[in-house]
Amino acid sequence: MRKFTLFFTLLSILSLNLPAQSHHLMPVPRRVEWPAGQFRLDKQFTLTVSKSAPENLIAAADRFMRRLDGRTGLFLLQIESDFIRNDNLPKEANLDIQVERKGKLELGEDESYQLKVDADGITLTATTDFGAMHGLETLLQLLEVDADGYYFPAVQIEDEPRFPWRGLMIDVARHFEPMHVLKRNLDAMASVKLNVFHFHLTEDQGWRFESKKFPKLHEMGSDGLYYTQDEMRDLVAYAADRGIRVVPEFDVPGHSTALLVGYPELASAPGPYTIERKAGIMDPTLNPTIDATYDLLDTLFKEVTDIFPDVYFHIGGDENNGKQWDQNADIQAYMKANKIADNHALQTEFNRRILKTLTSYGKKMMGWDEILQPDLPKDAVIHSWRGKEALYAAAKDGYQAVLSNGYYIDLCKPTDHHYLNDPLPASMTADLTADQKARILGGEATMWGELVTPLTMDSRIWPRTAAIAERLWSPESVKDVDDMYRRLGVISLQLEELGLLHIASREMIMRKLCRGPHTEPLRVLLDVVEPLKGYERNPASKFYKMLSPMSLFADAAGPDAAGARIFRAQVQAYLANPTPENKAVIRAQLLAWRDNHAQLKPIIDRSPVLKEVEQLSANLALISGLSIAVMDEVRPYEDTMDAAFEAAKEQGGRTELMVVDAIQELIKE
């Protein structure tokens, strides 16, 4: 360790800003140096792990070797006849993994590691197994190729996370996600060093937690789609083996329709209730003025805490619109009798009682912005969907806080939008003390479930979330968007090796939509469209309910249309520097788009499910053709063309073309 420290002390502070290497590490480590040299890989490659290493690290080392084997096809001898186990570790090996102790799976545990590769071998040292596993992921990302085969480049890395809370929330309530889908996403999280899985288990649209004490919760609130307690325990163990904490969320007092299907007597308005099928903010709310509510929650939360050992317990607390409270005479009378001024105060009262329960079970309460009310104890954690002002206000007020505003990956915004969303930018936080800054624990990508199914889940989370993971792990100075996109392409392929379907699912949907393997014209179109962003794709649940089909054009479209992004950059380059070469690139692309509709039209004609995007495809062809004509000076730019460009901004199949402005910019001067 001392050697490392000395080494890095000698490095200039500039090493934080990595040179434009051709490496594809993500997240970028805190400190990296690239001496000359390399360690060559062959089938004799071996690893060993220090004797004191916990079982889960040895299993992780075995997985590392198998991933390496699958990528290189070397048929590594060490793992051909057995799994790597405690009792078959070699004394010496090419990769030596040394850890001091088993990590405690809790906020702030040491996750640092040091990795050194040279021609003689590889050393990975870490205080805990968590750090060592991060190092193994880095090492896999380091694998390079040359004419002679595979090698690891010589490198010295000293790495640790910037923020201790680096999370992914998956809403399994709006749409149920089977365990194997969650597990492969946990694998993906581990590969980019995320360490908190926020398990959003309950909603108006579904209750996914098996309760032995209150079976009507899952029996009546889930359509039969829930997790057994054994399954959830298994998931917690699976996550723990990968250094990932699991924070369960039970959203109360709002978002509780599914709960009230089985227990309508706990509602603030008379039932019966049925599982909600629409998206949006719903009225049903628990009645905070009756003991029965707390009796159920007390007992239920005990069941929950028996399964989820993490000290944090998320109670949601968001988006209670108060309508049922306003209209309930008993509740109004209670408020009057107890001098409760308004609904905010009533919810604070509710939270206070919930907090008492959680505290008695040794848990710390976490909730969305709304829980921050006077009297909230300081060990509660504020989860901010509202924004950074709220975040810093909470920190100044003495609360720890986690940022999700800006990380709503369900809204299909491009990766750079999330990537540049720093939880603690120097520019905005000059007035925060060190203590206040330390209270900003990190962030969470939130995968809300209204428009996602097991088929599309991976493609909505990945690879974008790898960029958020980098934001939460790497120094603030790492923020080159082009370089992020370059590396993200490589990381995306590595994620696929874990069995994720973020690339394959699009192709599966395309084949279905095209009714055959010839999907290229559809791919060309998909490559420049994105699903409508924000809440525009499904305002007031007008277009989709929870049971609507979600394997159509918009579901194959991605939030980061690569073709559009590249074209926009090409247009900027051309406008800045209108060389014939730059023009030729653009003209070729426009020609391809102009002619694509004629390719796609016959497919649409024999596949009515694609009719919804016929106009979109025609629009792309039309504006591309116009632009070529003007560029070629076949005709001048005319204001009447504006109508075509305006029309091309219309949605089709709940997606939109992402190149309209760029094409117009080319010719409108």
Added chain:
Amino acid sequence: MRKFTLFFTLLSILSLNLPAQSHHLMPVPRRVEWPAGQFRLDKQFTLTVSKSAPENLIAAADRFMRRLDGRTGLFLLQIESDFIRNDNLPKEANLDIQVERKGKLELGEDESYQLKVDADGITLTATTDFGAMHGLETLLQLLEVDADGYYFPAVQIEDEPRFPWRGLMIDVARHFEPMHVLKRNLDAMASVKLNVFHFHLTEDQGWRFESKKFPKLHEMGSDGLYYTQDEMRDLVAYAADRGIRVVPEFDVPGHSTALLVGYPELASAPGPYTIERKAGIMDPTLNPTIDATYDLLDTLFKEVTDIFPDVYFHIGGDENNGKQWDQNADIQAYMKANKIADNHALQTEFNRRILKTLTSYGKKMMGWDEILQPDLPKDAVIHSWRGKEALYAAAKDGYQAVLSNGYYIDLCKPTDHHYLNDPLPASMTADLTADQKARILGGEATMWGELVTPLTMDSRIWPRTAAIAERLWSPESVKDVDDMYRRLGVISLQLEELGLLHIASREMIMRKLCRGPHTEPLRVLLDVVEPLKGYERNPASKFYKMLSPMSLFADAAGPDAAGARIFRAQVQAYLANPTPENKAVIRAQLLAWRDNHAQLKPIIDRSPVLKEVEQLSANLALISGLSIAVMDEVRPYEDTMDAAFEAAKEQGGRTELMVVDAIQELIKE
């Protein structure tokens, strides 16, 4: 029902031989008539199910609607706000499903159905839910498209299976397959009307059954990769809901290394034993002369029968090489004392005791050919891997029998090989009585697990097994290979809608091998190669062990190289009819192959994992170039060219080119 009977009585017997319709039903129904007309589909489309219908049929009807919705994008109103349930069925609907009773999940249950589509609506009638579910699958396959949208063509179908035992065996022991992989394969089985899942749970290479009585079985014999009893119960229920019986196999007395890891005292030779990692026939065998063996099996099989309700219980019984018995003095002494002539007789003695156990639990014994020894009771079922002679001999001997010889889908033979393998061809069975014929229950595709993982499993089973399903369901006269391949392409896409990865996994592997999304040159090569067939890919486990990487070139290659099959047909057409048009088709293909290597080479150069197929690709280019030169009369055919063609037959990456003979045939006259 009477109406249907009358209708079909009027049909000529010729209707068994379907006209060359453009339909893509698979399996082809027993009787089909295509009157004029159609039923148009729109979002108002509804279905209802008779009041007496069992829950699983209502759930199946809901799944039918959702699959229809996903394929058409109609946003069907009936299912947008709820699942179809017993209490929300409409009185009248476009699709009326009438069943008489819940089927019993046992051999020979009524699986027939009648389906009638005309402009006014659709009627599906069946005796049991199993028949009705088959009818729903047929209806989904009937969906057609025209300029106005989706419709079902008018049709009258009277359908029932030719054989009552239509199975798929999956070996989950050589490689473990997670539950979700099995479930999606059960969905696929149901979609082509297969009705037996043969669950091969134990092997030398792994023990996958959780035993509460003998926990060392799964704890020491599985690397932690086993099914809990709850999971197996869940799988049985999932299969039952789809009309699929589950027959468990516990292979004894051979194939038992994994069992002996935990219980070496039951072996016929001293231990200790470790889980086998190679493929092949192994020596370890249970000791049939000690009571301890039967004590364990008695208790274990009781546990098994508690989980698997099917009356059939498969004991394997194959490939005991007898070596351990020959070398064990105690066993030899026992044989002498008990006048047991040889190892066959000893195994018969073993089977007799096992049979007694199974009989006491109400089970019928099933086993591979080897169990057929004198004294085997007549209610045992012979599972034939040896061939039809053995099959018919068993039937003549009074045994029921199931054919798997010819259905070994792990051997990567082409689909037509399996398709034309009739269990009971008229030509071979003239001497069998009706009773004897009736004892041939059907067949099973066997997916042995030596070379398959969760990633590639689907691609090794599908779509080929759909053709086997047709062989076992449809009349013997349905055997047009070209038409089978035409329909198989459509069915393959429909299987993908169920979430199967048989197409996607190849693309996932290709992206990994090419280290990027540009995989087209590799696809061109893959399209004309097949994995080495039979046991040639891995003789004596020389190339692969169970833990070897199996996501490489051969794993992306398929057993039915479409490009090769099409080219071979084109060559035959050209040789029979050497028109300029036929020649042009072939020449274009040869040119593409000749030039492909130059495209693939740079990819191989930056991806060493592909080096193993560089020569294969070069060979294809070379012989294609030679053939063009000769066809173009640039040079004459010379005998020296033979060497190039011979060399092109060499394997590469454990695959072989499937077009060498056809290319040579073109020019060698």
